[in-house]
Amino acid sequence: MAVYSMTGYANAASEASESAAGVTVEARSVNGRFLDIALRLPDELRALEPTLRELLTAACRRGKIELRVATSREADNALPAPTPEQLNRLAYQQGAVQGWLPQARGLTVNEVLHWCKGGSAAAKLDEPALEAARRCIAGLREARAREGARLAAVLLERVAHLRGLTAQAAPLLPAVVQRQQARFLERWNEALASVPAAATVPAQSLHERAMGEAASFAIRIDVAEELARLGSHLDEIERLLKAGGELGKRLEFLIQELQREANTLGSKSAALELTTISVEMKVAIEQMREQVQNIE
Numbered sequence: 001m002a003v004y005s006m007t008g009y010a011n012a013a014s015e016a017s018e019s020a021a022g023v024t025v026e027a028r029s030v031n032g033r034f035l036d037i038a039l040r041l042p043d044e045l046r047a048l049e050p051t052l053r054e055l056l057t058a059a060c061r062r063g064k065i066e067l068r069v070a071t072s073r074e075a076d077n078a079l080p081a082p083t084p085e086q087l088n089r090l091a092y093q094q095g096a097v098q099g100w101l102p103q104a105r106g107l108t109v110n111e112v113l114h115w116c117k118g119g120s121a122a123a124k125l126d127e128p129a130l131e132a133a134r135r136c137i138a139g140l141r142e143a144r145a146r147e148g149a150r151l152a153a154v155l156l157e158r159v160a161h162l163r164g165l166t167a168q169a170a171p172l173l174p175a176v177v178q179r180q181q182a183r184f185l186e187r188w189n190e191a192l193a194s195v196p197a198a199a200t201v202p203a204q205s206l207h208e209r210a211m212g213e214a215a216s217f218a219i220r221i222d223v224a225e226e227l228a229r230l231g232s233h234l235d236e237i238e239r240l241l242k243a244g245g246e247l248g249k250r251l252e253f254l255i256q257e258l259q260r261e262a263n264t265l266g267s268k269s270a271a272l273e274l275t276t277i278s279v280e281m282k283v284a285i286e287q288m289r290e291q292v293q294n295i296e
Contacts, residue, residue: 001243001244001245002145002148002149002244003145003148003149003151003152003241003244003245003247003295003296004060004061004141004144004145004148004244004246004295004296005144005145005147005148005150005151005294005295005296006029006030006031006032006062006063006064006144006248006294006295006296007029007030007031007063007144007147007294008027008028008029008140008141008143008144008147009027009028009029009140009143010026010027010136010137010138010139010140010142010143011024011025011026011027011136011139012024012025012132012133012135012136012139013025013132014128014129014131014132022071022072022128023069023070023071023072023125023128023129023132024069024070024071024072024132025067025068025069025129025132025133025135025136026067026068026070026136027065027066027067027068027136027137027139027140028065028066028140029060029063029064029065029066029140029144030063030064031062031063031064031293031294032062032063032064033062034062035056035057035060035061035062035063035065036063036064036065037053037056037057037065037067038064038065038066038067039052039053039066039067039069040066040067040068040069041068041069042069042070042071044071044125045069045071045125045126045129047126048069048126048129048130048133051130052067052069052130052133055133055134055137056137059137059138059140059141060140060141060144060296061246061296062246062248062296063144063296065140067133067136067137069129069132069133071125071129082112082113082116083116086115086116087112087116090107090112090115090116094106094107144296147294148295148296151291151292151294151295152241154291155237155241155251155288155291155292156238156241158284158285158287158288158291159234159237159238159241159288161284162230162234162258162281162284162285163231163234165277165280165281165284166227166230166231166234168277169223169227169265169273169274169277170224170227172273172274223264223265223268223274226261226264226265226268227265229257229261230258230261230262230265230281233254233257233258233261234258236254237251237254240254246296247295247296248292248293248295248296251292251295252289252292252293255285255288255289255292258281258285258288259282259285259286259289262278262281262282262285263278263282265277265278265281266278266279266282
């Protein structure tokens, strides 16, 4: 299944004929937390709104979508030539009204033309409008799929970069922990040597206490668990991107978890190398967050 972006644009049109005006349908979408549909329709096609909403809901799951429908008659601002049937019907209705209401004035030419603008001509546009709308919505979905494929490629590239940073950090951990532990023991011994009361405490007891504190310190600065969780989150992101479908919200959650682990890695870092890696991770994760916000 494809990965879909919430950003896209498409249009479609039906040709004008002797019996019906041409119809142009334009759709554009941007990112949004939920599905938000806005329809811009001419009055003669208002009856199509429920059907158009159903088509968009079936094609898209998230995003702010605007769909505009325009007719060539609307664009030209022209009035249609009335048919004999329309004129006969208006004349009959006018005669009936004036028979009951003798004081009622007759229809003007402008009123007759506007009455004739409605009626059967609007009904003839329903099917061309729906056909153009279906093609436009299909084009919008294809555009969102193309953009989604590009986003997925960028995210997979960032995932690979984060894996590389994790691989760089992992071999540093034993040496960093050992170095910091040795530095801690050295400072501990220096502190004990400067305290006269320490001479009354057995050396073995002081040594055991120092080793216990050194082990506790090593646990506090060890980031192996954070690196393991980073790898697990990256595996899940890669799996979701390859599976496709509606995954934007799940990716947003995983990005938050990645950010949490990178922050913890930085706060627990006891070496410049790990701090540098943490900063690079945060930059890559922020780049991923910007891309994920556009995924359906």
